[in-house]
Amino acid sequence: MAPKTEHPHTPAFTKRDVDGDSSQRSVCDTCGFIDYQNPKVIVGSVVRHKNKVLMCKRAIEPRIGYWTLPAGFLELHETAEDGARREAMEEACAEIKIDRLLAVYSVTHISQIQLMYKAQLVRPDIAPGPESQEVALYDWDEIPWDNLAFPSVLWTLKYAKEVWDMDDFSPFGNPPKGKFPFDFR
Amino acid sequence: MAPKTEHPHTPAFTKRDVDGDSSQRSVCDTCGFIDYQNPKVIVGSVVRHKNKVLMCKRAIEPRIGYWTLPAGFLELHETAEDGARREAMEEACAEIKIDRLLAVYSVTHISQIQLMYKAQLVRPDIAPGPESQEVALYDWDEIPWDNLAFPSVLWTLKYAKEVWDMDDFSPFGNPPKGKFPFDFR
Numbered sequence: 323m324a325p326k327t328e329h330p331h332t333p334a335f336t337k338r339d340v341d342g343d344s345s346q347r348s349v350c351d352t353c354g355f356i357d358y359q360n361p362k363v364i365v366g367s368v369v370r371h372k373n374k375v376l377m378c379k380r381a382i383e384p385r386i387g388y389w390t391l392p393a394g395f396l397e398l399h400e401t402a403e404d405g406a407r408r409e410a411m412e413e414a415c416a417e418i419k420i421d422r423l424l425a426v427y428s429v430t431h432i433s434q435i436q437l438m439y440k441a442q443l444v445r446p447d448i449a450p451g452p453e454s455q456e457v458a459l460y461d462w463d464e465i466p467w468d469n470l471a472f473p474s475v476l477w478t479l480k481y482a483k484e485v486w487d488m489d490d491f492s493p494f495g496n497p498p499k500g501k502f503p504f505d506f507r
Numbered sequence: 508m509a510p511k512t513e514h515p516h517t518p519a520f521t522k523r524d525v526d527g528d529s530s531q532r533s534v535c536d537t538c539g540f541i542d543y544q545n546p547k548v549i550v551g552s553v554v555r556h557k558n559k560v561l562m563c564k565r566a567i568e569p570r571i572g573y574w575t576l577p578a579g580f581l582e583l584h585e586t587a588e589d590g591a592r593r594e595a596m597e598e599a600c601a602e603i604k605i606d607r608l609l610a611v612y613s614v615t616h617i618s619q620i621q622l623m624y625k626a627q628l629v630r631p632d633i634a635p636g637p638e639s640q641e642v643a644l645y646d647w648d649e650i651p652w653d654n655l656a657f658p659s660v661l662w663t664l665k666y667a668k669e670v671w672d673m674d675d676f677s678p679f680g681n682p683p684k685g686k687f688p689f690d691f692r
Contacts (some may be wrong), residue, residue, distance in 0.1 A: 344593075344597060345582060358580070359583055360547045360548065360580055360581060360582065360583065361547075361548055361581050361582075361583060361585070362545045362546075363545065363546055363548060363620050395543070395545055396545060396546050396620065397530060397545065397546075398544055398545065398546060398618045399615045399616070399618055400546070400613075400615065400618075401613035401615055401681070402611065402613050402620060403613070404613075408529075412529060422677070423611060423677075423678060423680075426587065426608060426611070426622065428585075428586035428587050428588070428589075430584045430585065430586055431584070433583045433584055433585075435548050435581065435587060435620070435622070437611065437620070490677070491677075492607070492608075492675070492676075492677060492678075493608060493677075493678060495608075496586070
């Protein structure tokens, strides 16, 4: 018997129509497995302590060295709130209490849904986790506005400031294009 | 040269630690590709027309033959609102106008984040799409409460009824366990 030149389970994906589906999908020619690709969920928080906000200087790409809010990819079998708490712990060793949903963004060019929560520090102890070069509690005026990592960090801080002392507010969404340019103060 | 017995690109995935990551991931032994698996986003709507709600009888598994709200997986590069509009069109040939975010659920056993919107029909014309056996506009009392497809359909309808005539409300989240048993009316 001639030796096989291909592994029996080598996947070979082709873009194809799939029954009852409006988009084409990558389907394995061998086993029929459909490789669905969908947006990912980012969960994060604006964490308040007294009148200050917790921020993290990124130790990883993208935007290494720029300032962000504690946030990251939601994991399998995790609630959005648990994910936001985990990210605050991982990035800033911060134990937080979540108050309420602050914002929901669709960031289409990178296929992300971002869920940002309003939260507070349970204990004032913070320290950089492996993904942060530095963490800090900033007054509004001290926030490094010129060195924010992503537009949605700016949108979220801006909205958080607006509703800072409100118990009752609706979640913010993507601002109209051009409303909050990235150099907005 | 001996014939190769394996395709050079055969992936062979092993669960491993990944730099700067708190969970183990499936990593390809050959090329180092990390197969991140994350929750998926469901987008849908409670669509109002006069005092009625749009519902769809499922033509596909899971829960074929049971009633649901128009909803489905968010696609790459799509906003949550565009996704909810697309699903209403695909499942009920319904053109909708979205009013506001109604609910955000974490359904951890199937790793889904569900974003449900309050919406209204732009035109009264509806018809079953390929994933629906039947579509209907129901008064609250006519809703097939005994034949709903999923618990989150019940939660969403219950909350929608509460805020039906309000312009201003906060999005609902997972109800406390046991608060809305699946046979809730």
